[in-house]
Amino acid sequence: MVLIPLGLIILWLLINNPAIALMILSLTAIIKGYLINYYPVIELVDITVIATLIIWLGLVKILLVGNWKFPSEWNSIVYLFLIFGLLLGISYIYTVSPDYGFRKIIRFNTFAVTMFMTPLLIIKTPADSKRLLSYFYFLLIIIIGIMLFQFVYFLKWGDFAIVLAYWNRISIPGANPIQVSRYLAIGAAMMIALLIRNKPSQSLHYFAILF
Numbered sequence: 145m146v147l148i149p150l151g152l153i154i155l156w157l158l159i160n161n162p163a164i165a166l167m168i169l170s171l172t173a174i175i176k177g178y179l180i181n182y183y184p185v186i187e188l189v190d191i192t193v194i195a196t197l198i199i200w201l202g203l204v205k206i207l208l209v210g211n212w213k214f215p216s217e218w219n220s221i222v223y224l225f226l227i228f229g230l231l232l233g234i235s236y237i238y239t240v241s242p243d244y245g246f247r248k249i250i251r252f253n254t255f256a257v258t259m260f261m262t263p264l265l266i267i268k269t270p271a272d273s274k275r276l277l278s279y280f281y282f283l284l285i286i287i288i289g290i291m292l293f294q295f296v297y298f299l300k301w302g303d304f305a306i307v308l309a310y311w312n313r314i315s316i317p318g319a320n321p322i323q324v325s326r327y328l329a330i331g332a333a334m335m336i337a338l339l340i341r342n343k344p345s346q347s348l349h350y351f352a353i354l355f
Contacts, residue, residue, distance in 0.1 A: 167279045
């Protein structure tokens with residue numbers, strides 16, 4: 145019985161903080177594989193769809209309170225992106241693979257549009273941008289921690305073949321190594337940019353994460 149009110153509290157927090165749900169959505173390729181690897185029942189729930197619905201509930205709440213507006217300088221970029229989504233939809237008319245094409249169109253016009261539009265709607269001040277980056281740092285640290293723990297575990301209790309295979313393609317259990325590497329590459333680029341922009345005395349934690 146405790147799980148129901150706890151779930152409702154978490155849902156309300158995510159609706160009021162779409163940035164957190166956005167970070168979860170960006171990590172679904174990693175989270176789903178990891179959870180399914182240990183808890184197969186999770187496969188019955190589509191985390192990507194749930195995270196997207198939560199984000200849009202949060203955005204609708206922003207709309208209802210009158211804070212849904214784009215900076216005017218972003219209008220042309222938003223229009224171009226939406227036109228691209230429209231053209232992608234029109235391409236369904238002549239695709240040679242209707243089923244595959246339909247799935248791709250739906251995925252793009254749902255998830256890609258969500259990932260593109262949400263930051264433009266929730267980031268209004270430098271403080272908002274800093275808060276979003278802090279969520280990214282936190283999730284990045286969690287990913288790195290899991291990877292290091294797994295490597296140490298294999299190094300101490302696994303055999304040489306497992307350690308060699310892990311070292312050859314370091315990842316998170318059950319997660320797609322390409323997705324993990326992509327997320328870490330984005331994080332590394334951000335850490336390098338922050339190292340360049342800040343004083344050495346203020347950049348020790350960025351250097352530690354990059355290392």
